[in-house]
């Protein structure tokens with residue numbers, strides 16, 4: 001049975017379910033974040049490149065939710081990779097958020113052609129040691145990047161945020177994460193709605209009275225993943241939160257596994273520069 005929070009390998013915890021704010025317009029972000037927190041969300045997934053960190057911070061304060069109750073993630077963008085540039089980039093994120101620390105900071109993409117993710121990681125280790133970032137992790141890393149990172153620095157990321165949805169189930173990378181003690185967090189978890197009509201999703205929806213989106217989000221939790229769907233509508237935010245009162249049966253999980261096609265919605269992490 002999935003829990004609503006997951007342990008990280010540094011002793012902290014992360015809510016399993018959160019709000020993603022990619023493509024939420026800067027002007028709407030404070031309203032969306034405040035609404036989500038009032039509905040019960042306790043994790044907000046931001047990034048410098050989303051251009052809405054100020055709104056994230058404002059929304060948290062507007063909601064009246066104590067800062068300590070909310071898990072805030074940001075990410076270092078590709079053009080800021082490198083040791084000193086990462087130190088400066090995280091400082092700038094904290095200023096935009098108007099916070100003295102974030103709960104999690106990720107390297108947004110490995111950008112292997114730049115060859116700077118080890119230096120970037122060393123900067124995040126320093127920021128963690130200074131208390132500006134509580135936990136440190138990565139995003140879009142493939143197995144070879146993870147192994148090199150840990151081989152060269154000895155510090156295992158707490159989490160790898162990767163594209164994961166019913167059409168791209170990432171079983172080998174999930175297995176590596178499990179062996180290394182890394183939480184898997186799913187981005188584009190709804191897969192642009194391309195599996196909403198699939199028979200296994202529809203069958204669970206009929207049995208439980210839940211929507212296809214709810215079935216897919218629950219599937220992520222059943223796999224032991226953290227998941228960060230995005231919605232800006234009150235009804236959508238509430239719908240995506242209302243997934244803790246049902247479960248997928250073992251044969252339903254097996255049928256969902258059959259939807260994997262290894263097809264990405266987003267870019268290939270090897271080529272993003």
Ligand code: NAD
Pocket residue numbers: 019020021022023045046108139140161162186187188189190191192193211213214228229230231232236239240266
């Ligand atoms: P998502 O899978 O959350 O889907 C968002 C889309 O689905 C929106 O169009 C929304 O209106 C719609 N939707 C949301 N709830 C719905 C529901 N209940 N029923 C029907 N439609 C619904 O996709 P996403 O925003 O691409 O990914 C989620 C988050 O992941 C992002 O906001 C961001 O925080 C993160 N992300 C990270 C990376 C990365 O490189 N690390 C890349 C992409 C996204």
